Amino acid sequence: MPKIEVNEKEFFTLAGCPGGKSRWNTKEQFEEALSCAKAELDGDSDKNLPEEDRILKIELNDTNRPDLWGTAGCARQLNVYHGGKIPSYSFFSSPQNPQGASYTVVVEKSVQKVRPYLAGFVAAGRAISDPMLRDMIQTQEKLAWNFGRKRRTISMGLYRISMIRWPIIYKGVDPGSVSFVPLQWEGPLTLSEILKQHPKGKEYAFIQAHEPIHPLLTDSTGEVLSYPPIINSAGLGAVQVGDRDLFVELTGTDQASVTLAASIVACDLADNGFTIKPVAVEYQYDTPFGRTCVTPYYFQEPVFCALSRIEKYLGEKIDAPGCVKALARMGVRAEEAHDTERGAAGEAVPGVRAWPPEYRNDFLHAADVMEDIMMGRGLTTFKPERPRDFTVGRLSPVTVFSRRIKEIMIGMGYQEMIYNYLGSYKDLVEKMRGAGESIIRISNPMTENYEYARDSILASLMQSESASGHAAYPHRIFETGKIVRLEGSDNSGTVTRQYLGFLEAGSDANFNGIAAELQTLFYYLSREYNMEESGDSRFIPGRAAAIFYRDKPVGVMGELHPELLENWGVTVPCTACELDAEALL
Numbered sequence: 001m002p003k004i005e006v007n008e009k010e011f012f013t014l015a016g017c018p019g020g021k022s023r024w025n026t027k028e029q030f031e032e033a034l035s036c037a038k039a040e041l042d043g044d045s046d047k048n049l050p051e052e053d054r055i056l057k058i059e060l061n062d063t064n065r066p067d068l069w070g071t072a073g074c075a076r077q078l079n080v081y082h083g084g085k086i087p088s089y090s091f092f093s094s095p096q097n098p099q100g101a102s103y104t105v106v107v108e109k110s111v112q113k114v115r116p117y118l119a120g121f122v123a124a125g126r127a128i129s130d131p132m133l134r135d136m137i138q139t140q141e142k143l144a145w146n147f148g149r150k151r152r153t154i155s156m157g158l159y160r161i162s163m164i165r166w167p168i169i170y171k172g173v174d175p176g177s178v179s180f181v182p183l184q185w186e187g188p189l190t191l192s193e194i195l196k197q198h199p200k201g202k203e204y205a206f207i208q209a210h211e212p213i214h215p216l217l218t219d220s221t222g223e224v225l226s227y228p229p230i231i232n233s234a235g236l237g238a239v240q241v242g243d244r245d246l247f248v249e250l251t252g253t254d255q256a257s258v259t260l261a262a263s264i265v266a267c268d269l270a271d272n273g274f275t276i277k278p279v280a281v282e283y284q285y286d287t288p289f290g291r292t293c294v295t296p297y298y299f300q301e302p303v304f305c306a307l308s309r310i311e312k313y314l315g316e317k318i319d320a321p322g323c324v325k326a327l328a329r330m331g332v333r334a335e336e337a338h339d340t341e342r343g344a345a346g347e348a349v350p351g352v353r354a355w356p357p358e359y360r361n362d363f364l365h366a367a368d369v370m371e372d373i374m375m376g377r378g379l380t381t382f383k384p385e386r387p388r389d390f391t392v393g394r395l396s397p398v399t400v401f402s403r404r405i406k407e408i409m410i411g412m413g414y415q416e417m418i419y420n421y422l423g424s425y426k427d428l429v430e431k432m433r434g435a436g437e438s439i440i441r442i443s444n445p446m447t448e449n450y451e452y453a454r455d456s457i458l459a460s461l462m463q464s465e466s467a468s469g470h471a472a473y474p475h476r477i478f479e480t481g482k483i484v485r486l487e488g489s490d491n492s493g494t495v496t497r498q499y500l501g502f503l504e505a506g507s508d509a510n511f512n513g514i515a516a517e518l519q520t521l522f523y524y525l526s527r528e529y530n531m532e533e534s535g536d537s538r539f540i541p542g543r544a545a546a547i548f549y550r551d552k553p554v555g556v557m558g559e560l561h562p563e564l565l566e567n568w569g570v571t572v573p574c575t576a577c578e579l580d581a582e583a584l585l
Contacts, residue, residue: 007054014075066264070139070142070268081330104166110213117252117287123245153253259289408521417479483497497580518547531545538561540561547579552583557576
């Protein structure tokens with residue numbers, strides 16, 4: 001979960017506390033107040049320090065609310081919830097309220113297939129203080145790392161506007177054709193050299209290194225602002241304490257996410273006393289928001305929630321005025337309305353229509369509105385109820401059966417292993433000589449090492465074996481765990497099954513040995529099985545067998561292919577077996 005460090009005085013000032021003094025008398029009261037933002041106090045400030053230097057550490061428990069990942073955003077939620085007014089941001093453009101802009105960024109067609117979207121604005125009228133600069137850098141990193149998937153989908157840059165010649169140009173270039181002096185570097189480097197030599201370039205090279213064209217941000221004279229998403233220039237991109245009138249830009253691969261992140265930063269700076277001036281982003285190609293988008297831009301749609309749904313979910317009847325009042329405490333504007341919910345048909349029903357704040361885009365369903373109503377009214381206001389049904393917890397049959405298998409495998413001299421269910425495509429498919437036809441990819445992975453759900457246990461076993469060459473042979477390891485794969489015949493399109501996988505590594509590992517182990521396992525399980533020759537690409541042809549139970553395929557066993565062993569850096573023969581444990585129940 002995201003954790004932030006906030007200057008205590010700045011935080012309480014933005015939270016509506018006069019003089020930056022907490023309105024909550026005890027630590028416990030403050031922790032209770034933070035619950036409206038689904039936040040917890042991770043570390044209290046050192047009261048021996050001067051007020052200006054005291055730091056609070058706050059942990060946020062809602063990954064759907066990136067607006068809370070900064071001092072101003074978290075303080076705004078506390079202020080509104082505890083009686084403050086819902087802030088109004090007049091600088092937003094929208095389809096219903098288009099606005100002009102004094103500043104322009106031109107996005108050239110050359111960047112369309114690399115990093116196609118940009119949003120930006122100018123923040124003016126106040127000098128940056130040290131706590132403010134620290135918080136801006138923190139917000140920048142939290143949005144780019146957590147919300148932007150390590151800068152893959154969102155990155156952010158800050159620039160001194162007094163040195164920029166407008167319009168700004170966002171374009172794609174050959175990485176070897178342009179050079180500039182990056183932040184924290186002495187001389188100029190080309191984009192290719194930055195990826196190989198600069199610390200930030202090496203850290204984020206995985207985003208751009210494989211692309212033939214790289215994104216670049218310059219002003220109208222050709223002076224480089226930054227090489228997004230890698231590094232700013234040491235000239236225009238070196239913001240310091242005392243600077244005024246900043247240009248803030250965000251680039252990325254998803255226009256809605258980039259625009260939302262820009263809105264979050266704009267609202268935070270507006271709360272800090274800056275005047276926000278819109279920027280017109282002119283594209284040379286079509287985008288979901290059109291060829292010209294003036295940012296900050298409000299694109300969110302209102303969501304209707306029926307009172308009957310609220311009563312069903314919360315177990316208590318709440319009238320429309322009560323719902324509107326509760327939503328207001330969460331900073332959400334709403335009104336009484338009659339409508340049909342998404343996917344429903346028939347007569348209009350009573351409910352509320354809610355407009356997400358400019359800095360939020362987490363209202364995907366009526367249930368999200370209901371959740372804010374619950375939070376706005378306060379969890380403690382709902383009368384607790386005893387469970388109506390009495391049940392006795394017990395282990396599921398598949399768990400009992402899995403424990404029986406574990407006892408047998410341990411008795412046969414195998415060591416139990418426990419693995420993550422997520423892995424990389426390289427480990428789960430490429431190293432295993434697979435085609436990846438049934439593997440499932442996670443749509444929003446945090447890293448490429450946890451991007452796919454495993455469809456076999458054997459890759460996990462090989463991961464252990466590849467790191468165990470120093471241990472005395474033979475190695476015997478096993479795991480009983482879940483695998484998941486695509487399955488068109490299932491309603492969900494996927495199936496999750498409990499599997500057993502075991503592996504033996506050593507100079508004497510062979511087909512006869514693994515066949516004997518399989519026979520022992522089935523003997524103690526009181527099951528009968530049959531085998532047929534298998535063409536599984538993970539095994540040596542002619543040295544692998546498909547396993548059948550009650551005439552249905554339940555697994556495979558044999559000697560692992562030499563190419564597979566080489567992929568993992570294993571230097572001794574290995575045999576392995578994988579079984580669908582649920583099919584043996």
